[in-house]
Amino acid sequence: MLEQSLQQARSLFIRRWGEMASGWGISRTMAEIHAALFITSQPLCTDDLMERLQASRGNISMNLRQLLNWGLIHRVHHQGDRKEYFVAEADIWQMFEIITRERRRREVEPIVETIERCRAMLAESKSGGGEALRSELTTCDRRLADMQSFFTTMNGLFNVMLKVGAGGVGEIVRRLRGDGK
């Protein structure tokens, strides 16, 4: 039956989305809530989610808040109802932008900043050391420099992607896929 198929398909998607997330440092429930809201276009309330995901009120509440903080879901008020309902951001490109920005800020920026600091430390120490030590230092610095330039490139790439949007990226891929350059 149609109703069954719909529910089954949704469950399957929710489960897999949750599994994927746990490999990326995001809690399973948080991802499942997100998936449930994404795959169900109707707004859902806390009790809906508790039932659907078999999780406690506290758990749902906490993870909803996190998702709101990230900006991946939005509150919806149904007039004449005191419950709060939630919907997921539907535009996937927008979703991608939010996640990318947030993770860049939280995880990439600190390491980039650290690399800079490490290089500064190496640059400062001009005095002393034998030939061998000096050469080690040079090698170490080169590796850090490589890393730094990798992050710079990736950073630039994300900026360009967000600028040209989904269509633009598709276009670039199409242009470059076939020929040699």
Add this chain to the structure above:
Amino acid sequence: MLEQSLQQARSLFIRRWGEMASGWGISRTMAEIHAALFITSQPLCTDDLMERLQASRGNISMNLRQLLNWGLIHRVHHQGDRKEYFVAEADIWQMFEIITRERRRREVEPIVETIERCRAMLAESKSGGGEALRSELTTCDRRLADMQSFFTTMNGLFNVMLKVGAGGVGEIVRRLRGDGK
């Protein structure tokens, strides 16, 4: 002193690399070992790593193996020494390729496959259901389709990136950053 600076810089880098990794579903020690080998051009043996990272032999051994499996580090034999030494893959672009391929295989492919399966389920159920239900099903399918096409684009993008290499990506970014398209 030069020696101190070098050690300090290395420690700092190792620590931060480990912290970053834990946000990405990779164990701290595994990342630290990788960082230590990357930042120290000399090959290191198990005991070196045990001392440097203050971790047990078992822990180091297991994580070394994982890194070998990923292909992020390589064995090195010093002749006249029975110990095994290890070095990190030095080419960052290569590193990126390895990690991307592996994570794509383990985490992205399953979800893509699941989306296909979900859509197939929805497509099969032609019979029954009221107007409202049918419309829900259509919306659900459209969302899945959007998701699918997002993954297709990203997949294509990674393929192109790996094809054109670091220089190529830098080139693209440079070309597209300034002007409108």
Add this chain to the structure above:
DNA sequence: CAGTGGTTTCAGAATCTTCTGAAAGAAGAT
């Protein structure tokens, strides 16, 4: 203001991940 319906918080429980250390397993050296 007390009552009602809903949300948030948080201490402790449950669960999952990672780490240790000792024992077993290799493999070259004598």
Add this chain to the structure above:
DNA sequence: ATCTTCTTTCAGAAGATTCTGAAACCACTG
């Protein structure tokens, strides 16, 4: 074969994360 040196394995310990449920909280209603 036996010793020696190094590596791997794995059961249980330690640690980190996530979840629960009950109490506190908030805000609207009568």
